[in-house]
Amino acid sequence: xxxxxxxxxxxxxxKVLRNINLQVKPGEVxxxxxxxxxxxxTLIRCLNGLEKLTDGKITVDGHDVSTRQGLAAxxxxxxxxxxxxxxxxxxxxxxxxxxxxxxxxxxxxRAAEARAQELLELVGLGDFAAAWPQSxxxxxxxxxxxxxxxxMEPSYLLLDEVTSSLDPEMTGExxxxxxxxxxxxxxxxxxxxxxxxxxxxxxxxxxxEQGELLVDMDVETFFAADGGxxxxxxxxxxxxxxxxxxx
Amino acid sequence: xxxxxxxxxxxxxxxNGLGVSLGLFLATTIIGVFLAVMFTLVxxxxxxxxxxxxxxLTEMLKNSPVLVQLFLVFFGAPAFFHVNMTPVAAATxxxxxxxxxxxxxxxRSAIASVDVEQIAAAEVFGHSRWQILTLxxxxxxxxxxxxxxxxxxxxxxxVTSLISVIGVMDLTKIGNILNLRTLQPFxxxxxxxxxxxxxxxxxxxxxxxxxxxxxxxxxxxxx
Numbered sequence: 001x002x003x004x005x006x007x008x009x010x011x012x013x014x015k016v017l018r019n020i021n022l023q024v025k026p027g028e029v030x031x032x033x034x035x036x037x038x039x040x041x042t043l044i045r046c047l048n049g050l051e052k053l054t055d056g057k058i059t060v061d062g063h064d065v066s067t068r069q070g071l072a073a074x075x076x077x078x079x080x081x082x083x084x085x086x087x088x089x090x091x092x093x094x095x096x097x098x099x100x101x102x103x104x105x106x107x108x109x110r111a112a113e114a115r116a117q118e119l120l121e122l123v124g125l126g127d128f129a130a131a132w133p134q135s136x137x138x139x140x141x142x143x144x145x146x147x148x149x150x151x152m153e154p155s156y157l158l159l160d161e162v163t164s165s166l167d168p169e170m171t172g173e174x175x176x177x178x179x180x181x182x183x184x185x186x187x188x189x190x191x192x193x194x195x196x197x198x199x200x201x202x203x204x205x206x207x208x209e210q211g212e213l214l215v216d217m218d219v220e221t222f223f224a225a226d227g228g229x230x231x232x233x234x235x236x237x238x239x240x241x242x243x244x245x246x247x
Numbered sequence: 248x249x250x251x252x253x254x255x256x257x258x259x260x261x262x263n264g265l266g267v268s269l270g271l272f273l274a275t276t277i278i279g280v281f282l283a284v285m286f287t288l289v290x291x292x293x294x295x296x297x298x299x300x301x302x303x304l305t306e307m308l309k310n311s312p313v314l315v316q317l318f319l320v321f322f323g324a325p326a327f328f329h330v331n332m333t334p335v336a337a338a339t340x341x342x343x344x345x346x347x348x349x350x351x352x353x354x355r356s357a358i359a360s361v362d363v364e365q366i367a368a369a370e371v372f373g374h375s376r377w378q379i380l381t382l383x384x385x386x387x388x389x390x391x392x393x394x395x396x397x398x399x400x401x402x403x404x405x406v407t408s409l410i411s412v413i414g415v416m417d418l419t420k421i422g423n424i425l426n427l428r429t430l431q432p433f434x435x436x437x438x439x440x441x442x443x444x445x446x447x448x449x450x451x452x453x454x455x456x457x458x459x460x461x462x463x464x465x466x467x468x469x470x
């Protein structure tokens with residue numbers, strides 16, 4: 001379980017997160033919606049320790065991310081997929097996937113490679129193990145990014161706007177895989193602008209607005225006329241998303 | 248045969264001088280690059296006090312002429328600290344430190360050129376700072392740094408000619424001797440210049456090959 005309690009984050013004078021309280025249970029798919037600059041990505045970066053909390057507490061299966069040892073333990077339980085992939089350009093696709101399992105989890109190299117190959121086949125990239133990341137398309141790179149995260153066998157998969165830098169076709173490739181993962185019961189925290197997709201795969205949706213958690217609802221309630229849609233800001237957000245053709 | 252004629256023995260003298268120049272160049276490059284790596288580690292781990300010492304030292308070395316540094320070490324240090332300083336020791340010390348200062352700057356900027364988001368990814372996946380340095384940063388930084396480093400080495404090869412003024416029998420000093428004896432400056436200095444040129448060219452082509460190898464995986468700008 002991920003517990004987020006009274007979390008505050010400020011950058012200089014800018015308050016990016018205000019008094020956030022949230023829980024993520026194993027097996028749950030939680031989507032974080034909100035406009036750009038609402039603090040979604042910062043929240044993810046607080047979860048994986050890339051940003052330090054100004055106040056409050058985050059624990060991942062009881063491990064406090066603000067302590068050194070707690071963060072190390074928390075990072076072994078979660079894995080992140082990044083908006084800009086952040087693959088290592090000097091490593092092949094296979095090496096990108098096996099690096100952390102071998103060096104951090106101390107898995108056997110052969111076993112890690114076999115597992116990586118399995119994952120690549122799962123995402124339709126079985127023939128690309130020896131390729132360099134730069135030779136792949138954006139959608140393919142992001143699928144490698146997902147394999148790299150899954151190779152850590154995480155309890156929690158953190159997805160930080162993973163389709164925001166992809167065109168619609170490539171977005172489709174990546175979302176299909178995420179839908180499969182969701183069906184298989186993977187716990188996911190999903191920061192996205194893909195509202196329709198979030199509707200299909202999420203159990204719960206939270207909406208961030210200027211660093212504040214506006215609503216925290218199960219997915220049916222969020223899209224119901226008397227639920228999330230009754231909140232003017234959310235109705236406005238959703239209608240604008242549709243108008244812009246961003247689904 | 249007049250005393251001022253060229254003799255076959257002069258070729259041996261030239262080769263001897265070239266050997267001294269090359270030996271000094273290699274020794275100072277190895278020591279200098281080693282020191283630069285140490286300086287870089289100090290600044291990567293932000294070790295207190297030592298970091299400031301490295302910054303101050305490299306700033307001094309970068310911003311004063313090598314010849315002045317050489318005079319300070321060869322004439323100044325023995326007078327002030329009452330230590331013995333041979334010309335070769337003074338030359339090795341001065342040029343090593345000078346190489347270290349510039350190589351350190353190249354290494355620092357090469358490390359800074361590695362995409363921070365990649366480093367963030369490595370952190371999130373639980374890699375230690377040492378693993379991030381050795382597995383993620385270094386291979387990429389090496390590819391960034393090798394070009395400037397080879398350029399620096401070629402420059403430092405020429406800089407070794409300065410040590411002739413304190414009496415080290417390097418290639419330039421041999422040129423001086425031959426010039427005074429034969430009074431044929433055009434021929435002597437053309438030959439000396441050509442020897443430096445060929446050496447530098449060989450160095451550049453070896454460097455180019457290493458660079459190509461380091462960059463084989465990276466199609467720059469592909470991301």
